[in-house]
Amino acid sequence: MVGPDLLVILDGASEPLAGAEETSLERARTPTLDALARDGSLSRLRTVPAGLAPGSEVAIPVLLGWPPTAPVDRGAIEAAAHEVEVPPRERAWRVDVLGGRASAAHPDVASIRRAARALRIGAPAHAVHQIDGHRLLLVGPAPLPEAAWAPYLRVWPEGVAVPRTLDATTLVVAARGACAGVARMLGARLVVPDGATGDTDTALAAKASAATEALTAGAPHVVVHAAGADAAAHERDAAAKVAFLERVDRELIAPLADAVARAGGTLRVCPDHGCDPATGRHDAHPVPCLIWPGPGPSGGRASADAGADAAAAAADVASVSAAAPAAVAAAPGAGASTPRRLTERAVAGLAVTDLPARLVVV
Numbered sequence: 001m002v003g004p005d006l007l008v009i010l011d012g013a014s015e016p017l018a019g020a021e022e023t024s025l026e027r028a029r030t031p032t033l034d035a036l037a038r039d040g041s042l043s044r045l046r047t048v049p050a051g052l053a054p055g056s057e058v059a060i061p062v063l064l065g066w067p068p069t070a071p072v073d074r075g076a077i078e079a080a081a082h083e084v085e086v087p088p089r090e091r092a093w094r095v096d097v098l099g100g101r102a103s104a105a106h107p108d109v110a111s112i113r114r115a116a117r118a119l120r121i122g123a124p125a126h127a128v129h130q131i132d133g134h135r136l137l138l139v140g141p142a143p144l145p146e147a148a149w150a151p152y153l154r155v156w157p158e159g160v161a162v163p164r165t166l167d168a169t170t171l172v173v174a175a176r177g178a179c180a181g182v183a184r185m186l187g188a189r190l191v192v193p194d195g196a197t198g199d200t201d202t203a204l205a206a207k208a209s210a211a212t213e214a215l216t217a218g219a220p221h222v223v224v225h226a227a228g229a230d231a232a233a234h235e236r237d238a239a240a241k242v243a244f245l246e247r248v249d250r251e252l253i254a255p256l257a258d259a260v261a262r263a264g265g266t267l268r269v270c271p272d273h274g275c276d277p278a279t280g281r282h283d284a285h286p287v288p289c290l291i292w293p294g295p296g297p298s299g300g301r302a303s304a305d306a307g308a309d310a311a312a313a314a315a316d317v318a319s320v321s322a323a324a325p326a327a328v329a330a331a332p333g334a335g336a337s338t339p340r341r342l343t344e345r346a347v348a349g350l351a352v353t354d355l356p357a358r359l360v361v362v
Contacts, residue, residue: 003265004215006222006256009063009179011056012230012275013245014287017344024229024238024277025288025343028245032254033269033290033342040267040292042340044347046354047272048284055282056178056230059272061162064170064186064223071159074178075137081181082131086139094156095119095136095148106134107152115152122147132176132198162186170221173210175202179225188223200228200244204251212259226252233275241277257292267292269342288347 015023047059049067057072075092078084086092097115099107107115112134119138120128126140138148138155148155162185172183173191175198183190193210195203204226211224226248232240253269260267270289275282338346 004218004220004222004260004263005266006211006215006224006260006268007063008252008256008267008269009060009223009225010229010245010248010269010271011179011225011227012233012273012282013241013271014274014283014285014344015233015276016274016283016285017348023344024233024241024245025341026345028242028249030245030249030253030342032249032257034339036253036257036267036269036292037290037340037342037346039294040290041294042342042347042350043289043291044286044350044352045270045289046286046352047270052284053282054273054284056227056272057159057182060179060182060225061186063270063272064166064182064188066163066165066186068160071157073159073161074156075158076161077178077181077185078131078135078137079139079181080184081176081178082129082137084129084131084137084139090139090141091158093138093144093148093158095138096154096156097134097136098152098154099134111152112136115150118150119147119153122150169219170223171214171219172223172225173207173214174198174223174225175227177227179223179227183223198227199231200240202226202228204247205255208252208255208259211256215259215263215265224252224256229271230275233277234280236277236280238277260292266294285344286347286352288342288344290342 013025017023047062048054052058052068052071057074057077058068061068075094078094079086079092084092097107097112116128116130116136119136123138123145126138126145129137131137144155162182164187166186166188168189170188171191172179172188173193174180174183175196176192177198180190180192191210193203193206195206207224211222214222228244229241232244257267268289268291271287273282274285274287340346
């Protein structure tokens with residue numbers, strides 16, 4: 001009997017390599033991921049189809065088995081995520097209220113409220129929902145009303161709808177955002193734990209508990225989404241991105257590795273796309289992916305109880321990495337001096353795998 005499959009999506013965790021400069025995944029101390037990488041397998045995945053802009057609305061559907069061939073409708077995704085009804089013959093547009101300077105900083109609450117009020121006055125035939133922070137959702141008949149073209153607003157373009165390709169055997173744990181909307185549109189079950197914010201303050205322990213409960217109850221396919229690394233990168237806060245990845249290692253990956261081991265399943269950890277804190281922008285470079293258990297450096301498969309020892313192994317790996325990073329086995333093609341970790345450099349020598357070889361198999 002094949003055990004359950006658990007996929008952890010680290011939104012925006014990856015970054016383009018820039019010479020010898022370390023990426024956030026390299027800077028972060030992630031002893032649990034390091035221990036899993038030692039016994040698992042690493043790969044290099046293309047999650048953004050050619051010709052499409054990098055973003056969660058594109059890359060998350062790819063990871064879940066539906067590769068878009070055209071830009072995806074972010075308004076429809078946000079409506080699904082926030083359970084906003086879109087009447088027949090109407091549509092939804094995501095509208096962002098812009099900050100006062102060309103940076104990742106968002107406007108203050110008063111500015112967002114003024115923008116929403118102005119949009120309601122200028123588009124009386126449409127409903128305006130404030131869905132999260134600076135994000136608005138405009139629902140009503142096409143075409144897009146002229147008021148939405150105000151210089152302090154950014155309207156996400158229309159696109160194709162996400163089709164229903166999954167069913168209730170896949171459970172997704174996420175905050176209300178792109179992953180939640182994609183999950184609902186694909187047909188998966190959605191769990192939004194208390195405290196899940198989609199930012200660096202999200203309740204990672206609550207997400208781990210929800211996923212563990214699902215595995216214990218026999219769910220065959222579980223997906224956990226964590227968006228904090230992407231949020232920090234958009235704010236151009238490199239230190240916050242590293243700190244979040246370290247939290248993920250402690251509060252999410254460690255308990256999930258134990259849960260997967262107890263269930264005799266497979267754990268996969270993969271960014272959906274990159275987001276560079278130096279620019280605050282997404283990138284479409286291939287991302288590193290970890291599958292555990294898997295072929296380790298010896299070519300064998302990790303034992304089913306290895307995850308139960310992940311916490312103890314993590315401490316050992318952390319001390320080894322601190323003393324002599326080169327001692328950690330390198331991924332094939334990465335070079336003998338490259339630590340075997342979930343990092344961009346560790347997989348740089350590997351051939352790129354093109355999805356849709358879905359990470360959640362139904």
